[in-house]
Amino acid sequence: MDVALVILLILLINSYLVKLFVSNYPARSESYLWLLFSVHFLLTIAYLLYSASSRSDSVNYYNKTYYAENAMVFFYTGTKFIGFLAYPFVQILGLSYYAVMLVFSYFGYLAIVAFYLAAVENIQLPATWNNLSPLELVFLLPNVHFWTSSLGKGSAITFGIGLFAFGLSRINRRILITILGAFLIYMIRPHILLAIVIASMLGLLLTNGGLKGYVKWSLIVIATVLFVYVSGDVLKFTDTESLDITSSSSLSHRTMELTKASSGIDINNYNFFFKMFTFWFRPLFFDGLGALGILASFENLICLIMAFAIIRGAVRRWSGWNGLFRIQLFIFLLGSFILSQVTGNLGIALRQKAQLMPFFFILYCKAISLPFATKRNVTQ
Numbered sequence: 001m002d003v004a005l006v007i008l009l010i011l012l013i014n015s016y017l018v019k020l021f022v023s024n025y026p027a028r029s030e031s032y033l034w035l036l037f038s039v040h041f042l043l044t045i046a047y048l049l050y051s052a053s054s055r056s057d058s059v060n061y062y063n064k065t066y067y068a069e070n071a072m073v074f075f076y077t078g079t080k081f082i083g084f085l086a087y088p089f090v091q092i093l094g095l096s097y098y099a100v101m102l103v104f105s106y107f108g109y110l111a112i113v114a115f116y117l118a119a120v121e122n123i124q125l126p127a128t129w130n131n132l133s134p135l136e137l138v139f140l141l142p143n144v145h146f147w148t149s150s151l152g153k154g155s156a157i158t159f160g161i162g163l164f165a166f167g168l169s170r171i172n173r174r175i176l177i178t179i180l181g182a183f184l185i186y187m188i189r190p191h192i193l194l195a196i197v198i199a200s201m202l203g204l205l206l207t208n209g210g211l212k213g214y215v216k217w218s219l220i221v222i223a224t225v226l227f228v229y230v231s232g233d234v235l236k237f238t239d240t241e242s243l244d245i246t247s248s249s250s251l252s253h254r255t256m257e258l259t260k261a262s263s264g265i266d267i268n269n270y271n272f273f274f275k276m277f278t279f280w281f282r283p284l285f286f287d288g289l290g291a292l293g294i295l296a297s298f299e300n301l302i303c304l305i306m307a308f309a310i311i312r313g314a315v316r317r318w319s320g321w322n323g324l325f326r327i328q329l330f331i332f333l334l335g336s337f338i339l340s341q342v343t344g345n346l347g348i349a350l351r352q353k354a355q356l357m358p359f360f361f362i363l364y365c366k367a368i369s370l371p372f373a374t375k376r377n378v379t380q
Contacts, residue, residue: 006099010106026120028136040109044149058151062097065090081187101151108148108155111162115358118169123365138361143299147354158355160184195334203327279340279349306364313367320370332359
């Protein structure tokens with residue numbers, strides 16, 4: 001019964017938010033946002049069916065929260081924080097497991113919308129198919145939707161990263177949204193926030209235009225302070241004495257455990273480039289991981305083609321990438337490097353890279369938009 005009620009409430013909330021997004025941001029249309037919602041909802045159902053036939057961490061999150069004495073027992077960085085986020089829905093509202101899964105799936109949907117709105121604010125592409133541009137089409141790719149459809153780290157941290165990306169797009173007007181996103185990232189995966197802080201500093205330092213000098217250096221100072229603060233907790237979280245997370249005993253143990261799974265691969269024997277390639281673009285068809293792996297292979301092949309467009313756009317028109325896109329590029333690269341260090345299982349790779357792939361989509365759309373921008377400038 002509560003599942004039906006949650007679906008009804010989500011539909012009502014989404015009706016309001018869709019009108020808000022279209023009236024205040026350059027979203028394509030209400031129909032597109034509902035299409036995005038429908039794709040996410042269908043893949044949520046697919047995830048529920050998938051998790052019913054395999055071991056799901058979502059059940060453990062729900063059970064631990066259900067038997068918890070209070071919310072503060074979960075207020076720690078890392079996996080425990082998911083219990084803190086779930087506590088109001090499990091304990092206060094008394095929702096069932098499937099109802100809470102739907103709530104967190106909606107957080108995943110809002111994360112994707114936040115990335116999309118951040119993209120359309122800064123990229124203009126002509127419609128190419130059924131009144132949709134490539135910018136709209138890439139956000140319909142299924143992997144991100146599928147792995148942000150459940151109670152767990154995937155939906156929660158992607159929501160945090162999405163808020164951060166949306167806030168970063170107009171940071172002078174969305175500082176509170178940016179802070180909220182950074183807080184969620186920090187509580188769930190502090191090492192990812194560290195990568196984001198470093199990426200932001202690199203992007204700002206390599207940006208000559210678009211920001212007033214005092215704004216640029218103020219942001220660099222803030223990022224430096226955050227770096228000093230977050231780095232200490234990252235050392236504790238990863239159980240290492242240096243910021244080289246590859247030396248972490250806890251992460252090394254996690255990597256070895258992941259390679260024991262049926263879809264595991266021993267990434268310890270891979271060089272840097274092959275390890276990154278594995279994280280971004282595998283499984284491919286030759287990996288033979290069953291139906292889910294074959295479906296993922298089609299999307300990974302598309303992403304591989306998109307990667308060539310990004311490389312070509314960055315090499316030929318680097319000056320056309322402003323500070324925002326340079327920051328997003330460094331976030332994607334540094335975040336991928338950190339997450340790839342603990343990805344010895346292709347299933348885990350699919351989950352973890354889903355948190356960063358919206359940045360990849362934005363970078364692709366930026367890369368292919370540059371020729372159009374050049375043509376507009378010529379005609380003007």
